[in-house]
Amino acid sequence: MIRLTKLQVPAHVAERLASRAERYAELLAQGGEIPDSVANGYNHPDVKALLRQETADKCAYCESKVSHVDYGDIEHILSKHHRDDLRFDYANLTYACGVCNNKKRAYHNEEIPLLNPYQDEPEQHLAAYGPMVMRIPTSDRGLVTERRLDLNRGELVERRMERLEQIETLMDQLSRTTNAAIRMVLEEQIRQECEADKEYAFVVRSFVSCTREHVS
Numbered sequence: 501m502i503r504l505t506k507l508q509v510p511a512h513v514a515e516r517l518a519s520r521a522e523r524y525a526e527l528l529a530q531g532g533e534i535p536d537s538v539a540n541g542y543n544h545p546d547v548k549a550l551l552r553q554e555t556a557d558k559c560a561y562c563e564s565k566v567s568h569v570d571y572g573d574i575e576h577i578l579s580k581h582h583r584d585d586l587r588f589d590y591a592n593l594t595y596a597c598g599v600c601n602n603k604k605r606a607y608h609n610e611e612i613p614l615l616n617p618y619q620d621e622p623e624q625h626l627a628a629y630g631p632m633v634m635r636i637p638t639s640d641r642g643l644v645t646e647r648r649l650d651l652n653r654g655e656l657v658e659r660r661m662e663r664l665e666q667i668e669t670l671m672d673q674l675s676r677t678t679n680a681a682i683r684m685v686l687e688e689q690i691r692q693e694c695e696a697d698k699e700y701a702f703v704v705r706s707f708v709s710c711t712r713e714h715v716s
């Protein structure tokens with residue numbers, strides 16, 4: 501998980517969410533059954549497209565690139581089952597893979613909320629050791645986030661490891677190269693691999709900073 505920033509919501513998306521929220525509130529006030537099409541009215545392609553742009557098409561929690569393996573879900577950071585008032589609030593929406601969404605389900609705990617990548621600094625609660633993401637010992641929120649989302653599930657650790665092996669190769673090349681031009685190219689490539697739009701940037705950044713001290 502890395503820190504994310506909310507984008508400016510274009511007027512047409514804000515209006516769409518507002519009108520759907522209004523319809524939902526009307527039906528709620530009437531007390532009848534609310535059809536799924538209204539209850540899930542936040543699920544609009546324009547909303548999803550904006551969220552995908554925000555997360556660089558990655559799951560906001562596990563940082564897997566979503567679209568090539570999954571449709572991806574619009575996810576309520578604070579569960580809509582507990583915070584129905586935030587059901588249509590763009591600030592409470594993000595983009596997540598089906599696995600994280602499913603593992604998180606309706607988790608809600610006022611005292612120990614899961615980390616919110618838009619409000620919290622993930623590195624104050626979680627640390628990467630190679631391909632593993634562990635909680636920082638003092639952080640209860642790091643603990644529940646790691647456990648609840650199962651951030652060290654087998655296939656995730658395997659894919660992170662593949663990423664780190666690519667970075668390892670680059671660091672190795674960098675340490676063996678004396679040519680200034682080649683070093684510059686490698687440095688730039690390594691810098692790009694740490695950027696927010698890259699898969700598993702959290703573990704990659706940590707790996708690069710740990711191995712850098714061994715690269716002269």
Ligand SMILES: [Zn+2]
Pocket residue numbers: 559560561562563564596597598599600601
């Ligand atoms: Zn995920």
